[in-house]
Amino acid sequence: MAIIVDKVQKRKDIALSCKELFIKNGIKDLTVSEVAKVAGVGKGTIYEYFKNKEEIVFEIVNILLQEHNIQKKLRIDSKEKTKEKIIEFFGVFYREEDVELRKLYKEFISINLANPQREMIEFQSTCSATYFKWFEEIIQTGINKGELVLASKNLARGLFVMGEGLFVASSTTTTIDNIKRELDTFYDTLFELIEVKK
Amino acid sequence: MAIIVDKVQKRKDIALSCKELFIKNGIKDLTVSEVAKVAGVGKGTIYEYFKNKEEIVFEIVNILLQEHNIQKKLRIDSKEKTKEKIIEFFGVFYREEDVELRKLYKEFISINLANPQREMIEFQSTCSATYFKWFEEIIQTGINKGELVLASKNLARGLFVMGEGLFVASSTTTTIDNIKRELDTFYDTLFELIEVKK
DNA sequence: TTCAAAATGACCGACCATCAGTCAATTAAG
DNA sequence: CTTAATTGACTGATGGTCGGTCATTTTGAA
Numbered sequence: 001m002a003i004i005v006d007k008v009q010k011r012k013d014i015a016l017s018c019k020e021l022f023i024k025n026g027i028k029d030l031t032v033s034e035v036a037k038v039a040g041v042g043k044g045t046i047y048e049y050f051k052n053k054e055e056i057v058f059e060i061v062n063i064l065l066q067e068h069n070i071q072k073k074l075r076i077d078s079k080e081k082t083k084e085k086i087i088e089f090f091g092v093f094y095r096e097e098d099v100e101l102r103k104l105y106k107e108f109i110s111i112n113l114a115n116p117q118r119e120m121i122e123f124q125s126t127c128s129a130t131y132f133k134w135f136e137e138i139i140q141t142g143i144n145k146g147e148l149v150l151a152s153k154n155l156a157r158g159l160f161v162m163g164e165g166l167f168v169a170s171s172t173t174t175t176i177d178n179i180k181r182e183l184d185t186f187y188d189t190l191f192e193l194i195e196v197k198k
Numbered sequence: 199m200a201i202i203v204d205k206v207q208k209r210k211d212i213a214l215s216c217k218e219l220f221i222k223n224g225i226k227d228l229t230v231s232e233v234a235k236v237a238g239v240g241k242g243t244i245y246e247y248f249k250n251k252e253e254i255v256f257e258i259v260n261i262l263l264q265e266h267n268i269q270k271k272l273r274i275d276s277k278e279k280t281k282e283k284i285i286e287f288f289g290v291f292y293r294e295e296d297v298e299l300r301k302l303y304k305e306f307i308s309i310n311l312a313n314p315q316r317e318m319i320e321f322q323s324t325c326s327a328t329y330f331k332w333f334e335e336i337i338q339t340g341i342n343k344g345e346l347v348l349a350s351k352n353l354a355r356g357l358f359v360m361g362e363g364l365f366v367a368s369s370t371t372t373t374i375d376n377i378k379r380e381l382d383t384f385y386d387t388l389f390e391l392i393e394v395k396k
Numbered sequence: 397t398t399c400a401a402a403a404t405g406a407c408c409g410a411c412c413a414t415c416a417g418t419c420a421a422t423t424a425a426g
Numbered sequence: 427c428t429t430a431a432t433t434g435a436c437t438g439a440t441g442g443t444c445g446g447t448c449a450t451t452t453t454g455a456a
Contacts, residue, residue, distance in 0.1 A: 003404090003405060003406060003449065003450055003451085004405075004406090004450095004451095005405085005406070026312060026313070027312065028312055028313050031439085031440060031441085032440075032441060032442080033440075033441095036408095036409095041407075041408085042407060042408035042409060043408075043409065043441095043442090044407065044408050044409065044442090044443080044444085045406075045407055045408065046442095047441095047442065047443080048406075048407075052441080052442080053441070053442090106311050107311070107312065109307075109308075109311060109366060109370060110307075110308045110309075110311035110312040111308075111312075112369075112370040113304050113305070113307060113308035113311075113366070113369055113370060114224060114225065114226055114305065114308040114309075114312070115224070115226050116369075116370070121370065121371065121372055122372065124370050124371050125371040125372045128367065128370075128371050129371075151387050151390060151391065154383050154384065154386070154387035155384060155387050155388060157380050157383070157384060158360055158364075158380075158381075158384035158388070161360060161363035161364045161366075161367045162356055162359060162360040162363050163363065164363040164366055164367055165359035165360050165361065165362040165363020165364065165365075165366065166356075166359045166363065167363075168307060168311070168359075168362055168363065168366050169326065169359045169362055171310075171311055171314075172307060172310040172311060172314070172319065172322050172326075173319065173322050173323040173326050173327075174319055174320065174323045182355050182356075183356075185352050185355070186352065186353060186355060186356035188352070189349050189352035189353050190353065190356070192349060193349065193391045193392065194391065202425090202430075202431090203430085203431070229414085229415060229416085230415075230416060230417080231415075231416095234433095234434095239432075239433085240432055240433035240434060241416095241417085241433075241434065242417090242418080242419080242432065242433050242434065243431080243432055243433070244417095245416095245417065245418080246431075246432075250416080250417080251416070251417090
């Protein structure tokens with residue numbers, strides 16, 4: 001045998017080394033040669049760790065999402081009321097500090113829409129399912145605690161995809177200038193309807 | 199002067215000639231040479247009518263959307279109740295006959311997310327604004343007719359982007375297998391909450 | 397035990413194919 | 427003859443491949 005490198009770790013290293021470059025320019029203007037350069041490896045080596053250019057993005061999203069989820073869990077758990085938890089849940093779509101994640105997510109959706117590849121779609125599905133389960137639990141807890149009416153459960157899916165919709169809409173138009181305000185109005189109204197009146 | 203061609207019409211002709219090809223493969227696998235071939239013109243001519251490859255998609259969407267809107271208007275007007283109108287409004291996201299339009303829209307969103315260009319974003323914004331105004335009118339009429347509670351108005355934006363969100367979500371995952379059912383459950387529940395009880 | 401040959405994984409960058417976009421030359425209508 | 431319209435060969439960029447090199451470890455004969 002010869003040198004054995006930690007393939008998993010190196011894959012992460014390469015991906016993260018071009019994170020800034022990628023976030024700045026997006027996948028379209030990121031060349032594999034550039035990636036190789038900033039990662040300090042030869043171009044051929046890139047293809048030892050990634051099947052294609054898209055997979056690099058896939059890896060970056062993967063890494064950052066895991067970090068993000070830990071933070072998210074803490075933030076949500078720290079909230080008392082269900083409404084606050086739900087608002088926190090969608091915070092990623094407008095919170096200042098998550099601007100990088102949004103940029104990444106934008107590219108990720110774009111790639112997934114343009115050339116869906118089994119692995120990426122499956123990853124996206126798993127993420128989405130996990131998030132949705134998490135979201136449903138928040139709603140269910142709200143119902144159990146008597147904060148929300150029973151029917152709220154059926155609104156879960158709609159609410160869940162709404163965040164994504166608002167995100168895409170705001171990314172592809174110039175009109176929605178303040179996601180946070182839009183969401184707030186919506187939540188206030190909806191909670192007026194689904195909160196159990198004391 | 200010499201030959202004068204109807205630039206606007208020829209632009210449409212070229213765009214439509216490659217519609218099938220584009221819907222089948224998406225923009226990624228569509229080459230400008232191919233477009234030129236099926237349009238029966240030289241490659242250089244394409245660039246007399248379009249600034250870049252993306253603009254061809256832009257034109258196809260534009261043409262088909264206009265056709266679609268006429269149909270949509272008729273369909274919505276034919277419905278009596280507000281709930282039916284709203285469901286009809288989002289029909290494009292699951293209706294069998296609109297499968298082409300969805301494929302186009304998917305590519306369109308993808309392009310807009312990956313390399314936003316002023317003209318396309320503005321077009322998208324205008325479309326979106328028009329649709330939203332239309333949607334708000336439906337809600338407002340519902341309120342005026344006493345079918346919906348006043349608060350429904352504030353839910354308009356949320357409902358509006360939800361359609362888009364569900365569409366994107368279903369395009370990028372494998373889990374949502376039946377958009378129609380998901381939407382129906384959501385609407386039924388929501389209308390249970392916002393409909394004025396007689 | 398020694399050490400050179402064999403084996404192997406890691407790495408590389410020249411090269412290839414593809415393709416979006418350009419432009420100088422050509423065509424043809426009036 | 428003028429000029430709008432058209433064209434396709436050409437260019438530059440870039441994603442991905444592949445033959446080959448290098449460094450380290452294994453092996454087994456002396």
